Amino acid sequence: MGKKRGRDIEGNDPQVADVDKMDEDGDDEDFEIVNVDFEWFNFDPEIDFQGTKSLLRQLFDVDSSLFNMSALADLVLSQPTIGSTVKVDGKATDAYALVTVLNMAEHAQKEPMNDIAKYLVQKARTNDSLSAIPPLIEGGKQVGLIFSERLINVPAEIAPPLYSMLVDEVEAAVEDKEPYEFTHYLILSKTYQEVESTLDAGDRKRKKAREEASTFYFHPEDEVFHKHALAYGSFNYTKEDDVAADSKRAFQEMGVKSTGHMILIEAGKLPNAVEAVQKYLSPPQ
Template identity: 70%
Template sequence: MGKKRSREDGKEAPPGDADAGADKMDRDSSDEAGHRSQAADFDMVDVEFEWFNFDPETDFHGVKSLLRQLLDVDANLFNMSALADLVLSQPTIGSTVKVNGKATDPYAMLTVLNTFEHREKEPMKDMLKYLVDKAQTNDSLSAIPRLINGGNHVGLVLSERLINVPPEIGPPMYSMLMDEVEAAVEDKEPYEFTHYLVLSKTYREVESTLDVEDRKRKKAKETSSIYYFHPEDEVLHKHAVAHGSFRYTREEEAVADSKRAFQEMGVKTFGHMILMEASKLEGAVEAINAYLSPPQ
């Protein structure tokens, strides 16, 4: 793995509670520790990931693309450029993960925004209305509107990565985010949250409708099983006050067949929210590290 600079130039970001995989981030780049990913019938590929602070000069398009992927079909409800700019306006909080140096597009990102601090800015105002409206469609998420409308300082966590990026990059990102928020609070910056609200997504497999003649144009049937794009979400559930999924506003525009990947079943995506008390973050990060960090 590569290194990420901290809030002060010239220093490396602390790995926090991450285990072997993240600990190696403190070492020289010559001490290479690439993650390996493998798909059936494909060769092993060594990839060295590098962690960076957000950079408005190089990351706008990459961050905008990842945010659009996170919001799925509902991305068009928002000014995505403005949302990307808001993320990039706080370069010392959160991380991007890249492969070929700082000037390339990120493969993954993680950040947190203060919902109260930015409440009057267009992208946050639109996002808060959206989250409140969606939370009201699921009784499991009923605590979220009360917190947001009550003027609480809630940290909105935005995390996304390309579909083929291994989940092992998650633990270092969360560890660094926790350390950066702690440092920001010490510097009297507005990151002292009462809760964290993680915006994520889930999916269900549905019967494909590609072969319409054979299937007589039968409407795709949803299965009951829920799957997670981000495996760490299941860990966060154990530390959460509330969690639940919601339907996208523009879900009819989604085409499950287009998301098939060498399988017979299509995919139907849903939005997902996880609400966690700020005091639970440290334990949650430790659990994510234990669950996802690569073996030594």
């Protein structure tokens, strides 16, 4: 692929310059505002391998061990004209966030995509709400698989510019006859539930707590995307039993159960969905 296309946004974005951080004295009652300048960069294979791999591993959670994450990071970095990283201390540092899209049909025979496609089909079949997904993937349709992830303390306000740039880059790639003319986008994400600790409850009580647990979103923009989606829903991780919720008891009384999440959006509806995300997450004037 050719040289990275130019961007209107590369560098500081005043929309997300201010981040709340706890005062370093450790007092829970005292907070201070710390100015953080987020910068947007193109993917660079010479710099971004470890940071990209780390964020992708975080996105796949406990199931990341099922895939060759190094190969997946290499695949992401092989298309530097598509997607963005967000950093704080200059280009040579690891990313705090990223977004990109891969053509599932174009890369279907490559190891990471082949394994991930089978995984997503299998997981979609565990939830009737996701029934539209397997025929698209197995039928070799032009599905763009979106990876969007950020460190847990990075503000959600960085999501709109990330997605806006992605839409623009895909449009430019299509104009250049590159394989990004998608019929659908499939966003891979995560949700979580607060579940009662196994140290304090019997089997019956735990089951009831799970049934009544509310779903929360690591990425607030997902709830906006739902309104524009053809299908969306969550699924259990294959290796969820490898990590017990009780390991988090040092931080909170309730455990946290992460689940995978998929959102299927028709390609023509993504720009409007991104505009809606922009309105939802825009900082107050």
